[in-house]
Amino acid sequence: MDIIVCIKHVPETAEAEIKIDRSGKAIEKTGLVFDINEWDDYVLEEAVRIKEKFGGTVTAITVNTEEANRTLRKCLARGADKAIRLTDTKFENSDGYAIAKILHSVIKDLSFDLVLTGVLASDDGYTMVGSILAELLGISHSTMVKKIEFGDGVARVNRELEGGLEEIVEVKLPAVLTIQTGINEPRYVSIMGIRKAMKKEIKVLSLADTGLSANEVGEAGSWLKIDELFIPPVEKQAEFFSGTPERIATKIAELLKSRGLI
Amino acid sequence: MREIFVLAEHRQGQIRDITFEMLTKGAELTEKTNTCLTAILLGKDAKKHAETLSTYAENVLLIEDERLENFNSEIYQKILSQLINKKKPLLTFIGHTSYGVDLAPSLATKLNLPLATDCIDLTFNGETLGVTRQMYGGKVNVKATIRKSESYIITVRQATFTAQKPTMNGEIIEIASPLSEEIPKTRFIKYLLPSSGDIDITAADIIVSIGRGIKDVSNKPIIEELAKTLGGVLACSRPIVDKGWLSSDRQVGTSGKTVKPKLYLALGISGAFQHILGMKNSDIIIAINKDPNAPIFNFANYGVVEDLFKVVPFIKEKIIELKSVRTQS
Secondary structure, three states, X not given: OOEEEEOOXXXXXXXXXXXXXXXXXXXXXXXXXXXXXXXXXXXXXXHHHHHHHHOOOEXXXXXXXXXXXXXXXXXXXXXXXXXXXXXXXXXXXOOHHHHHHHHHHHHOOOOOOEEEEEOOOOOOOOOOHHHXXXXXXXXXXXXEEEEEEEOOOEEEEEEEOHHHOEEEEXXXXXXXXXXXXXXXXXXXXXXXXXHHHHHOOEEEEOHHHHOOOHHHOOOOOOOEEEEEEEOOOOOOOOEEOOOOHHHHHHHHHHHHHHOOOO | OOEEEEEOOEEOOEEOHHHHHHHHHHHHHHHXXXXXXXXXXEEOOOHHHXXXXXXXXXXXXXXXXXXXXXXXXXXXHHHHHHHHHHHOOOEEEEEOOOOHHHHHHHHHHHHOOOEEEXXXXXXXXXXXXXXXXXXXXXXXXXXXXXXXXXXXXXXXXOOOOOOOOOOOOOEEEEEOOOOOOOOOOEEXXXXXXXXXXXXOHHHOOEEEEEOHHHOOHXXXXXXXXXXXXXXXXXXXXXXXXXXXXXXXXXXXXXXXXOOOOOEEEEEOOOOOHHHHHHXXXXXXXXXXXXXXXXXXXXXXXXXEEOOHHHHHHHHHHXXXXXXXXXXXX
């Protein structure tokens, strides 16, 4: 089974303090650690597991500057066979739609049975690239996938619904599936994997290679134009306890006692 | 008159709340844009739902078909693309739910209409549509403008708009199903109910909940002890279940459980909206997090900006102290 995985290199912000930069349209990136998008970590693992079971290849694709080579190398070290990076200054400020078009321009000429993407990326959270890609490729899709099994020309997937409910859906192959976190347990990179990855080539393509025009990508080719970023207004600010950890703990314990909770 | 469409979402015989939230916001927009509100209902034996919706919208377009009993994005896309092409609504609302995210992006691509996803607000400025959405797990809001179009599609975050009481007496318009005999490439098989775990966290008065900030599974026992000392149960946010550190029946949030304890102690949880929706109605929320801008502090009653491992042992100690004082007196 030949699988294409779409990967994004993103800043880790879950536990970092975020500031808006001077342009007002992006966050301050200095000091942030970049790594593979959390969802894509599971995407890659799922692809490699399918390859290990059924044979075939895994190709990792990303749209980004040279910065993202680190994440592509990680994919190669963990079992991807090939890596493609699409890069061009014209790609800047692309939203999920423009990114999907860029990915499509390459994927349409590749041979594959399955395309896997993350449900969303932790930075812009569009939740759209996978299913747009499927529509552009003219194939079926399923999203928020938590389990994949294969039948005769079909994938049988568990989709995550709300409140712990799931549904089983059967999708004809080839298809695009967007993977939800928790579908598997991503492996660590082995030393041997890293050695092997160093020898593999990262193919670099630019706008000219995509066959797209400049106004189909970047902000011009996007559905959304970012006007301004801001820190969400505080609706109900917490009352903060400060002091030494012991002092804080005393205040919390006293509060709980006053509320009859201990 | 031009219309604003709202796609009704239903599952297992129930109209889902997001539908009424979108209808409320839609009604507000019709006044400003001189449009009328139309609910789109695709289902099987759905007349009862149509009647409910008619109290929230001026029109209900009802299409009934055996194949519409359960959601199927491929079938929905076929029908909606015909309806939108024909009626050219100013705007189509779809929920940013597990159904909406499966449907909206490919539908918009097929129709070549611009889409904004996961919106928490929207405003028309003339014909231009501006939206507010979030980035970086809710730590940043972004104002954006959708590419100018005669018709827009947006998906709306759950529980963002408050559904109002119904005030309308709309017309139900039945349309014959346009579905052909063609066999879809995607097929719904069945629902899988969540497995019930050893503890029902929704019944607990005190919940100690852990998130990404606990760093490693080896730190779990420290928190478990605190929960035990407090007489509470241990729960968590999504990343903990994803890593396999706690079972899914302990997960609080949109894809897990909704809880309302007397005390919710959030440790190392940044507060993505999916988690917030599952716990914001707790009586007292205390959050401990290293990031002073973590969204959880906007919902907590009390906050502590500190490394949770520095504070937790002391909390346990102080609680034991206070408990023993009570026992002595």
